[in-house]
Amino acid sequence: MNIHEISYVIVNRNVKSAVFVYKHYNVNTEMPIKLKDLFIISESIEKIIQWCISIGLILDLTGEVCKKCSHGHFRLRKDSSFSNDIFYWKCSNKKCSKKVSIRNGSWFQGHNLSLEKILFITYFWIYKVDQEFVKHELSICNQTIVDWYNYCREVCIEILKIDSEKIGGDSVIVEIDESKFGKRKYHKGRQVEGQWVFGGIERDSKKSFFATVENRTKETLLKLIKDNIKPGTTIISDCWKAYDCLGSEGFEHFESQSFRKFCRPRNRSAYKHH
Numbered sequence: 001m002n003i004h005e006i007s008y009v010i011v012n013r014n015v016k017s018a019v020f021v022y023k024h025y026n027v028n029t030e031m032p033i034k035l036k037d038l039f040i041i042s043e044s045i046e047k048i049i050q051w052c053i054s055i056g057l058i059l060d061l062t063g064e065v066c067k068k069c070s071h072g073h074f075r076l077r078k079d080s081s082f083s084n085d086i087f088y089w090k091c092s093n094k095k096c097s098k099k100v101s102i103r104n105g106s107w108f109q110g111h112n113l114s115l116e117k118i119l120f121i122t123y124f125w126i127y128k129v130d131q132e133f134v135k136h137e138l139s140i141c142n143q144t145i146v147d148w149y150n151y152c153r154e155v156c157i158e159i160l161k162i163d164s165e166k167i168g169g170d171s172v173i174v175e176i177d178e179s180k181f182g183k184r185k186y187h188k189g190r191q192v193e194g195q196w197v198f199g200g201i202e203r204d205s206k207k208s209f210f211a212t213v214e215n216r217t218k219e220t221l222l223k224l225i226k227d228n229i230k231p232g233t234t235i236i237s238d239c240w241k242a243y244d245c246l247g248s249e250g251f252e253h254f255e256s257q258s259f260r261k262f263c264r265p266r267n268r269s270a271y272k273h274h
Contacts, residue, residue: 061089069096164209168233175236176200218242
């Protein structure tokens with residue numbers, strides 16, 4: 001998953017909207033950009049907009065029929081008085097002249113940061129850049145950075161849930177784990193509490209499944225494991241007590257190497273061969 005995939009699905013800072021766009025629109029993801037490329041792209045607002053349109057980060061309404069009048073077609077126009085983005089879509093019908101923000105229907109919509117800063121903060125998140133560095137380079141507050149970083153994680157989780165499939169099988173190793181993502185604050189002030197996420201990934205093929213859960217009880221996790229992992233799979237987990245029953249539920253179960261100092265492996269051969 002690269003910058004184009006992540007950034008394109010951040011729509012209205014709403015996860016459900018992001019998922020809808022991810023499922024219904026295509027983004028050119030063939031050429032992951034580097035930081036030097038992003039600097040060149042950001043030399044002017046014109047370059048930013050044209051680049052975003054070319055890869056699908058901004059919807060291209062060129063030639064689209066205006067829904068208001070049903071006669072005019074949208075064209076890209078320049079007018080700094082309309083918005084800080086300078087450019088906007090305008091209906092060609094003089095009797096209508098409807099104007100539409102270039103952010104409409106894109107992941108830029110609903111946020112006050114400049115297009116340039118949103119591109120950079122998304123890029124920095126993808127490449128795990130320290131938040132203090134981001135604060136220094138973009139001159140934005142810690143809360144905004146934390147909000148965006150957490151939001152990007154949420155979008156990734158939702159995409160992974162969409163792409164989930166049943167994994168595992170005989171002689172296939174699947175690693176499972178659960179994690180709680182911290183709460184974040186929307187720009188409107190609403191607090192969102194932390195969410196438990198449970199998932200598994202095939203060690204060789206990298207096929208995976210992910211799901212959000214209310215808790216980490218044995219009943220909750222076992223049902224998800226049975227729904228998403230095929231019988232006969234070798235499962236590697238941490239030493240969370242909810243997994244103790246896996247050996248009697250049709251799976252071969254070992255505790256992960258990362259917990260070897262704290263937990264006795266159920267079968268030491270798991271670490272010798274894998």
